[in-house]
Amino acid sequence: MVETFAIYRRIVGSRIRSQLQYRLSFALTVTGNVLLTSLDFAAILVLFGQVDALGEWTVEEVALLYGISCVSFALTDIAVGQLDQLPRMIREGEFDQILVRPLGSLLQVVSADLALRHLGRLLQGLIILGVALTRVHVDWTPGRAAMPLVAIVAGVAIFAGIWVAFSSIAFWLIDSQEVSNAFTYGGSFTAQYPVNIFGRWLRRLVIFVIPLAFVSYFPALYVLDKPDQLGLPSGLQFASPGVAIAVAAAAWVVWTTAVRRYRSVGS
C-alpha cells in the first residue's frame, strides 16, 4: 500500500514536472479555469440579487455550501479526473496495457495524467470558502471549526466514489461519457445548493441514493447550527465520514466487477 502510493507519487510527480515546463501556458490555463469556474458562483450571486434567502439560507451560508462542494470536487477532479479518459482507453486498447503492468488498474487509470488546470477550480473554491467562513455568523467551537475540513475529506471520497462507479459504465457501454458526467459534474453542481430547496424526488436521490447531501448540506447544518427544515435526525450531520466510506467501498466493488467483466467478455 505504502509502496503503491510511492509509485503513484512518482508517476504524478513526473506529470507535474512535464506540465510545469511551459510556465506561461500553465499560468494562463489556471487563470482561465478560475474565471470559468467562478461563473457557477456568479449564478448564485445573480439569484441572490432577486431574493434575500434561498430556502432560508443566506448568501453567506450558500457560499459555505458552495465552497465546501467546490473544494472537494476540485480535489477529486485532480485526483481521479482521468477517469473521463476511460472510454478512450478502452476503445484504443490502452486499458490492455494497464492490465499487463504489475499495479492495480484503477491506480494506473487515475494516474495516467494529471490535469493541473483544475487547480483553478480549487483556488476559486478556497477563496469563496475562506470568505464564507469569515462572513457567516457562527459561534465557533473546535468541533464546528473542524467540520469543514472533515466535510471536504468526506466529500472527496464521496465524489471520487461516484466518479469511479459511474465511469465503470464504460466497460459496458463505450459511449457513456455523458451519463458519467451527469453524475460527476452534475453532482458537484447539486452539492452547491441547500438540499431543502429541491423537489421531493431530487431530495431523496441526493440523500439516500447518491449521497451528495453529505458533502456539504449536512456538515454545513452543523457548522451553522441551523435547524434542518427537512426534519431529519440531527445525527446525519455527523454521518459524512461513514457515508464516504460506504460510497468508496461500493465504488470499489463496482470497479472490480466491471474490470472482471471486461476481462471475461472483451470489448
Add this chain to the structure above:
Amino acid sequence: MIDLDGVEKTFSVRVKRGRLRRERREVRAVDGISFRVEPGELVGYVGPNGAGKSTTVKMLTGILVPSGGRVSVAGLEPSRRRIQLARRIGVVFGQRVQLWWDLPLRDSFELLRHIYRVPYDRWRANLDRFSEVLELAPFLEIPVRQLSLGQRMRGELTAAMLHDPEILFLDEPTIGLDVVAKVRVREFLAEVNRERGITVLLTTHDLADIERLCSRLLIIDHGRVIYDGTIEGLIERYGEERTLVVDLEEAAPPLEVEGARVVRVEGPRQWLRFRRRDMTAAQLTAAVASRAPLVDLTVEEPDIEDVVRRIYAEGAV
C-alpha cells in the same frame, strides 16, 4: 514455459436484425488451441486477420480470461495471477504506446524501474546494454510523442525488457517500420533470445520476421492451430513445387517436358514449375536444353509467403 490445453474464447456480439432488434450471437475467437512452448524457444504465431492471434496473446498475458481450457505461463495461471505474472513477462503491442506520451524516454524507464521494483544496478546494466544495442542515446531525453515510429518501437522494446522478463510477448512488433528499423528489431530479439535465453512468442504479418527469427512456426486460422513446426518443414510439405526460369535464344511456344508445366511465357523467357520428388533441377535443365538452345537459367524456391497464402486459402491443412 507456455502451456495451452484446449483453450477457448467465446465473445458474444450483438448483430443488427432490423431497425431495433438485435440478436446475440456467439463468436468463437479461439476454438480449442493446444500447444507448448519450451524455455528459450522463439516462436512465430501467424494467421490472417481475425484468426484469433491477439486474443490468444491477451489470454497468455492475463488481459482476458479464457472461456474454456487451461492456460499456464511461467507456471502461473495468467487470469488469476495477473500482477505476479506481469513481473515475469514483457509485452509489446506494436500498434499501441505503452510509454508515457509526454515524458522523455529516460523518465519512462525510470518510472518502470519503480513500477517493476527492479534493483537499481540491474536496471542500470540493462538500460546501458539496450541503449547500446538499440542506439537509444540520441533520443533518450526526447518526449515519446516526438519520436519516430522506429525510435518509439526501440523504446518500447527496452521498456518491456528492463525488468528481466522470462518471456517476451510481441504483437506485431515490426508493423509500420521501415526496412532498417525492422532489421534492428529482429537483431535485438534474436540477441535477447540467444544471450539471455528469453522465450519469445511473436505474432506478425511480415513473414520475413519469421524466416529470419523463428525456429518454430504456429499458424492459426478460425481459432485453431493448423500448422505447428519448422519453416523448412512447412516448405517441404506444402511448398514442394519449385520453379525453373529459363531464357531461350529466341521466343518459342511453351515447352513440353514431362513432369513439368509452363506457367508463364514472356518473350524468350519461360517459367516451368516442377515437383521436387518428380525430378531434379539438373534433369529438367537437361530436358529443356535438348528442346531449345538455352542462354540462362535460375531456380526459384517456393517462398514462405506463397505457402502461407495457399494454406490460408485452403483453410485446413
